[in-house]
Amino acid sequence: MYLAVSRNRISRQTLDSAFQAWNGSAMLDLTDLRAFARIADLGSISGAARALRMPKSSVSRSLVRLEEAVSTVLVERSTRHLRLTDAGLLLHRHARRILDDVGEAENAIGGLAGVPRGDLRVSAPFTFAAGPLAPMLPVFLARYPEVRVILTVDNRTIDLLTEDVDVVVRIGPLADSELIARRLATFELWPCASPAYLAKRGVPAKPGDLAGHAIIAHHDRERSRHFDARAGGVIEVQFEPIAVIPEPAVLRTMLIGGAGIGWLPDFHAADAIADGSLVRLLPGWSSGSVEAHALYPSHRSLSSKVRVFIDTMTEHLARSPVDPAVTK
Numbered sequence: 001m002y003l004a005v006s007r008n009r010i011s012r013q014t015l016d017s018a019f020q021a022w023n024g025s026a027m028l029d030l031t032d033l034r035a036f037a038r039i040a041d042l043g044s045i046s047g048a049a050r051a052l053r054m055p056k057s058s059v060s061r062s063l064v065r066l067e068e069a070v071s072t073v074l075v076e077r078s079t080r081h082l083r084l085t086d087a088g089l090l091l092h093r094h095a096r097r098i099l100d101d102v103g104e105a106e107n108a109i110g111g112l113a114g115v116p117r118g119d120l121r122v123s124a125p126f127t128f129a130a131g132p133l134a135p136m137l138p139v140f141l142a143r144y145p146e147v148r149v150i151l152t153v154d155n156r157t158i159d160l161l162t163e164d165v166d167v168v169v170r171i172g173p174l175a176d177s178e179l180i181a182r183r184l185a186t187f188e189l190w191p192c193a194s195p196a197y198l199a200k201r202g203v204p205a206k207p208g209d210l211a212g213h214a215i216i217a218h219h220d221r222e223r224s225r226h227f228d229a230r231a232g233g234v235i236e237v238q239f240e241p242i243a244v245i246p247e248p249a250v251l252r253t254m255l256i257g258g259a260g261i262g263w264l265p266d267f268h269a270a271d272a273i274a275d276g277s278l279v280r281l282l283p284g285w286s287s288g289s290v291e292a293h294a295l296y297p298s299h300r301s302l303s304s305k306v307r308v309f310i311d312t313m314t315e316h317l318a319r320s321p322v323d324p325a326v327t328k
Helices: 012-025 030-042 045-052 056-070 086-113 126-143 195-201 207-212 248-256 266-274 304-319
Strands: 075-077 082-084 118-124 147-153 167-171 179-193 224-229 234-238 262-265 289-297
Touching: 030 045, 030 056, 030 075, 030 086, 045 056, 056 086, 082 086, 118 126, 118 304, 126 147, 126 167, 126 248, 126 266, 126 304, 147 304, 167 179, 167 304, 179 266, 179 304, 207 224, 207 234, 248 262, 248 266, 262 266, 289 304
Parallel strands: 118 147, 118 167
Antiparallel strands: 075 082, 167 289, 179 262, 179 289, 224 234
16 A cells, blocks of 8 residues: 655544554564654654664664555655655654553563563763762662663753653753653752861851852852751842852862852762861751652653662662761
8 A cells, every 4th residue: 555645734534544554454563663763753864773773774774664564655855854754753653652562561571570671771960870879789780680770971851752761860950841750869958168268268157158258059040048047047148159060070179179168969068078178068057959850751651670770779868868977
């Protein structure tokens, strides 16, 4: 059967009827469907090849085979870009559902077998990866020897629908999305400075004293901080930051070097405070916190390898509180 694609948009009913005809007359190969879905997601054969870790020629052959199987053009090629035809748009919608169903079936079988296995691709920001995540991984790998963790250290936004990642860990506010977010932990933000800086500029005894200090902000619009007294009461302190440093690892190095006062997640500041490189300021006041979440797609069932990873991470964070000696 050949489905002609006109310049006018074909009705969804016509396209769905055509798909049912394809489905009854052609056996679609899952490898070819995966290749096509990635081409459609990424708008590039080269990008699909990189995401699938396949030669570009193999991805191209998969697309040709699929077009031959359904007897129509799915992707219009040009030297500058690719564009899905109406038939391609239809097949992409069905291909996503088919591939998700196959993935859920594999997850269900894996659950019956009771042994998580396979590659687990995790994305996490550097500060979290080098902090709480790294000490947890030996425990996880020993507990689940048939799972191979492939870690990507990255702060950028990850599109789990198009990128080859199973679970993303992010710290801070979450953007609206169709992803499921599971809270892993809440970390306090501690104002810190080096002993050398404090010897030169003085140790603030109360939040209002920060007004005369060199403050390093986390984002460009940060001009104030709220301080909640543990005994009760709230104070807002305004300031003009001398620098804006969004990455805690960079900020930590700057603070140790005497650049000024900045806020670090408790897990990232604790070691430097314990060895005397940094001093925690105003411990009787709370001045903010951040949450860490694990994110995964809402339209997929939770695979056993992702589930046990999130469970192990949550368990590790609950059992690894910051040393009370550095919280005072």
